[in-house]
Amino acid sequence: xxxxxxxxxxxxxxxxxxxxxxxxxxxxxxxxxxxxxxxxxxxxxxxxxxxxxxxxxxxxxxxxxxxxxxxxxxxxxxxxxxxxxxxxxxxxxxxxxxxxxxxxxxxxxxxxxxxxxxxxxxxxxxxxxxxxxxxxxxxxxxxxxxxxxxxxxxxxxxxxxxxxxxxxxxxxxxxxxxxxxxxxxxxxxxxxxxxxxxxxxxxxxxxxxxxxxxxxxxxxxxxxxxxxxxxxxxxxxxxxxxxxxxxxxxxxxxxxxxxxxxxxxxxxxxxxxxxxxxxxxxxxxxxxxxxxxxxxxxxxxxxxxxxxxxxxxxxxxxxxxxxxxxxxxxxxxxxxxxxxxxxxxxxxxxxxxxxxxxxxxxxxxxxxxxxxxxxxxxxxxxxxxxxxxxxxxxxxxxxxxxxxxxxxxxxxxxxxxxxxxxxxxxxxxxxxxxxxxxxxx
Amino acid sequence: xxxxxxxxxxxxxxxxxxxxxxxxxxxxxxxxxxxxxxxxxxxxxxxxxxxxxxxxxxxxxxxxxxxxxxxxxxxxxxxxxxxxxxxxxxxxxxxxxxxxxxxxxxxxxxxxxxxxxxxxxxxxxxxxxxxxxxxxxxxxxxxxxxxxxxxxxxxxxxxxxxxxxxxxxxxxxxxxxxxxxxxxxxxxxxxxxxxxxxxxxxxxxxxxxxxxxxxxxxxxxxxxxxxxxxxxxxxxxxxxxxxxxxxxxxxxxxxxxxxxxxxxxxxxxxxxxxxxxxxxxxxxxxxxxxxxxxxxxxxxxxxxxxxxxxxxxxxxxx
Ligand code: B12
Ligand code: SF4
Numbered sequence: 001x002x003x004x005x006x007x008x009x010x011x012x013x014x015x016x017x018x019x020x021x022x023x024x025x026x027x028x029x030x031x032x033x034x035x036x037x038x039x040x041x042x043x044x045x046x047x048x049x050x051x052x053x054x055x056x057x058x059x060x061x062x063x064x065x066x067x068x069x070x071x072x073x074x075x076x077x078x079x080x081x082x083x084x085x086x087x088x089x090x091x092x093x094x095x096x097x098x099x100x101x102x103x104x105x106x107x108x109x110x111x112x113x114x115x116x117x118x119x120x121x122x123x124x125x126x127x128x129x130x131x132x133x134x135x136x137x138x139x140x141x142x143x144x145x146x147x148x149x150x151x152x153x154x155x156x157x158x159x160x161x162x163x164x165x166x167x168x169x170x171x172x173x174x175x176x177x178x179x180x181x182x183x184x185x186x187x188x189x190x191x192x193x194x195x196x197x198x199x200x201x202x203x204x205x206x207x208x209x210x211x212x213x214x215x216x217x218x219x220x221x222x223x224x225x226x227x228x229x230x231x232x233x234x235x236x237x238x239x240x241x242x243x244x245x246x247x248x249x250x251x252x253x254x255x256x257x258x259x260x261x262x263x264x265x266x267x268x269x270x271x272x273x274x275x276x277x278x279x280x281x282x283x284x285x286x287x288x289x290x291x292x293x294x295x296x297x298x299x300x301x302x303x304x305x306x307x308x309x310x311x312x313x314x315x316x317x318x319x320x321x322x323x324x325x326x327x328x329x330x331x332x333x334x335x336x337x338x339x340x341x342x343x344x345x346x347x348x349x350x351x352x353x354x355x356x357x358x359x360x361x362x363x364x365x366x367x368x369x370x371x372x373x374x375x376x377x378x379x380x381x382x383x384x385x386x387x388x389x390x391x392x393x394x395x396x397x398x399x400x401x402x403x404x405x406x407x408x409x410x411x412x413x414x415x416x417x418x419x420x421x422x423x424x425x426x427x428x429x430x431x432x433x434x435x436x437x438x439x440x441x
Numbered sequence: 442x443x444x445x446x447x448x449x450x451x452x453x454x455x456x457x458x459x460x461x462x463x464x465x466x467x468x469x470x471x472x473x474x475x476x477x478x479x480x481x482x483x484x485x486x487x488x489x490x491x492x493x494x495x496x497x498x499x500x501x502x503x504x505x506x507x508x509x510x511x512x513x514x515x516x517x518x519x520x521x522x523x524x525x526x527x528x529x530x531x532x533x534x535x536x537x538x539x540x541x542x543x544x545x546x547x548x549x550x551x552x553x554x555x556x557x558x559x560x561x562x563x564x565x566x567x568x569x570x571x572x573x574x575x576x577x578x579x580x581x582x583x584x585x586x587x588x589x590x591x592x593x594x595x596x597x598x599x600x601x602x603x604x605x606x607x608x609x610x611x612x613x614x615x616x617x618x619x620x621x622x623x624x625x626x627x628x629x630x631x632x633x634x635x636x637x638x639x640x641x642x643x644x645x646x647x648x649x650x651x652x653x654x655x656x657x658x659x660x661x662x663x664x665x666x667x668x669x670x671x672x673x674x675x676x677x678x679x680x681x682x683x684x685x686x687x688x689x690x691x692x693x694x695x696x697x698x699x700x701x702x703x704x705x706x707x708x709x710x711x712x713x714x715x716x717x718x719x720x721x722x723x724x725x726x727x728x729x730x731x732x733x734x735x736x737x738x739x740x741x742x743x744x745x746x747x748x749x750x751x752x753x754x755x756x757x758x759x
Pocket of ligand 1: 339373661697
C-alpha cells in the first residue's frame, strides 16, 4: 500500500470536497488507511487510477482454484515472520493420482486420499486437493482421468501436464471446477497460457534456472493476459527451495518488487526428500505442495506443523469455558476441571471419553493457557476455579461433592477445598493416566 | 531482461562462537573440539550471510530409564541399560557429534543416586567416547549444585557444556562452570526478554559470553512448537540487529517430542508408532533448525539421521 503522500501526489488537488472529505490530502489519508475508495473522487484520471490500483494490490497476489465451497486460497501474505502479525493462507497439500491407472484404480486412490484425516483440537486435518498427472502423455486418457477424479471428489483439482493439447482436453472437460493448471514452462508457455486464458484457470509457471529466468517467463505469461499465476522453482534441493522462497517473499512484501508476487507451488515428489520439502515449504512460504504419496505416519506431523505455524500468535485456539457433560453424567458423577486452551481441553476430553466413566467436565477460563502456563501466570487459581464452578451451575448438576484436579496443580488442593467446600481429588499429571485413574475409582 | 533484486540484509551483529570439548592441545582428552555459532545471517540463507559451523547433533543418553519409549529401546537394544554403551552406540553407530548425558538418576523421584555416583558416570562416558559432552542434572537445584561441582572437577580440562542455568537458579551452576572453564546453558521460558535477562545475569556473574549457549525452550510439535519457533526467530533477528546479549548460539532439546501424546499413542492406521514418532521428532528438529538452532539434542538415531541428511541438503550444492 502506498503512503498518503504518494497517493496525494496523484490526486487532482482541487480540494472540492466531492469525495466527502474537505481536502485531497484528507482523502489521501483515508485511502492509505483503507477507509475510502479511489472511485469516490470523480476527477481522478484513468492513468492515476491505474497506478494507484496497481500499487494498492497485495504484494503477493491472491490466487484461487477449486469451486463451490471447496476453494483453495493461496498467497495474499504480508509478513516475513509469523510473529510480525500472522500467516493467513495455510499451505495446501495435494496427493497425486496418475492417469496411467485405470478408472477403478483411480477411484480407489481418490477414496484413500479422502479417508486420510486426523482430528485435532476440534479441527479436521486432511488433504486439500488432488493432482492428476498426465503420465500416459495421452490427451484423451488425461481427459478421462480428470473426469473420473472430478466425479469422485469435490476436492479442488490440479492438472499436471506439459502438453498443451492434453491440458486443453482435461481442463476443458472439468473447467467448472476451476482446476489449477501445472503448467507452463520455457518451451510450452505460449500455448499453455492460451489454454489458461481460454478457460479462465490459474496457471503454474515453472523455471528451474533461477529467479531471473522465472521472472522473465512470468512477465511473458502475464503479458499474454494471465493474472492468476503460481510460481514453481523446480527446486532440486532444500537449499534452493528455502533460498528462492525467502527471496521471493522478501522482495515482494518488503521491496515492492512485483514481478514475482505470486503464490509458490512445490512439486515434492516422493519418499523422504518429499516430506522434508513439504515441511520446509510449510514453514517458509509455500502455498501448495504436491506429493506423489504420503503415508499417514508422515502426513500427521506435517499437518500438525501447518496448524502450529498458521495459528494466530496473538490468540491461542480456545474453547468456551463452562461445563460439558462427558459419557452421559448424572447427579452422582464427579466434576473434573481443566483449562480452556484447546490443546489441553481436547487431550483431556478424549481421555475421559476413553475411560467411558461419566464426568462433568468443567472448563475454566485461563485465556487459552495450558495448565502449568496458566498456573504460573496466576490465571488458574483456587478463586478462578471456584468462580467458574459457581457461574457454570455445575453444583446443581453434580451432587458428588468432589472435584478432580490436574495432577500438575496438586499444590492448590488445600486452598481449593477451602474455597469450594468440595473434596479435592488429585488426578494424574498426564491426561493419558486419566482412563486408568477414573476406572479404578 | 527482468532482474530480481537480492534482498540481502546488512546486519550489524553476528552470533558469537563457542567451543565445546578440549583436545590434548588444551589439556583435554577429546579427539575433536567443535565450534558452534558464528552465523552472520538468518538460518541457511547463503545469500545473506555465512554459517561457518554447521548445526551439531547431540545424542541423548539417560542414566536412568524408567520412561524410555519402546521404539528407542529397540533402536539401542541392551545399550540403554548402560550410559557408556549407550554413548558408544551414539558415536560409533549413529554418528552423533556430541553426547548429551542427563543425570536424571540423581532425582529422588528416580533412582536417587548420589552426586558422586553421577559424576562417576560422566567420567566413564568421557573415557568411552572422545566427542564433546553436554551434562544435564536432574533439575533439582540443591542436588544439581553438588553434582555439577563434582562433574566440573573430574572433567576439569574437558570443556563440557553444562545445563542449565535459570534466572531463579544460576549461581551454583555458574560457579561450577567457571571454576574449570566449562561452558554453560542459559535456559529461559519462551520469552525473548527472559532469554536476554539470564544472559545478563550470567555475564554479570562473571561467565564469559563465549562460554554461553542459550536454550529458549523448544516445545515439541503440537505442544507449543509455534511459540518456540517464533521466539527463536525473534532472538536471532534481535541478535543480528545488534543486541549483544542475544548473540550466542542456540541449543534445542527435541527429545520431548516423544512425550507428545499424538506422536506415540496408538491411533488406527497401517503405520507403526515408531515411524510416526520418528517423524514427530524430525519435524520438531527441522523447525528448530529453520528458526536458528545451532545444537540439537535428539533422542532417536533414525530421526537424527534424517535431520543430518536434511542439513546437508540445506547447505549443500545449488
Ligand atoms: C507453550 C508454552 C507456553 C506458551 C503458552 C501456551 C498456552 N497456550 O498455554 C507461552 C509462550 C505463552 C508460555 C508462557 C509462559 N510459560 Co509456558 N510453557 C509452554 C510449554 C512449552 C507447553 C505447554 C503446553 O502447551 N502443554 C500442553 C498441554 C496439553 O498441557 P497441560 O495443559 O498441562 O495439560 C496436560 C496435563 O496437565 C493434563 N491435564 C490437563 N487438565 C487436566 C485435568 C485433570 C483432572 C487431569 C487429571 C489432568 C489434566 O493433561 C494434559 C496432557 O497430559 C510448557 C513446557 C512443556 N513442555 O510442557 C511451558 C511451561 C508450562 N511454561 C512455564 C512458564 C513458567 C511460563 C511463563 C510464566 C514464563 C514466561 N515466559 O513468562 C509464561 C506465562 C504466560 C503468561 N504470562 O501469559 C513453565 C511452568 C513452570 C512451573 N512448573 O510452574 C513450563 C512448564 C516450562 C518450564 N519447564 O519451565 N508458555
Ligand atoms: S473529490 Fe477528488 S479532487 Fe475533490 S477533494 Fe476529493 S480527492 Fe480532491
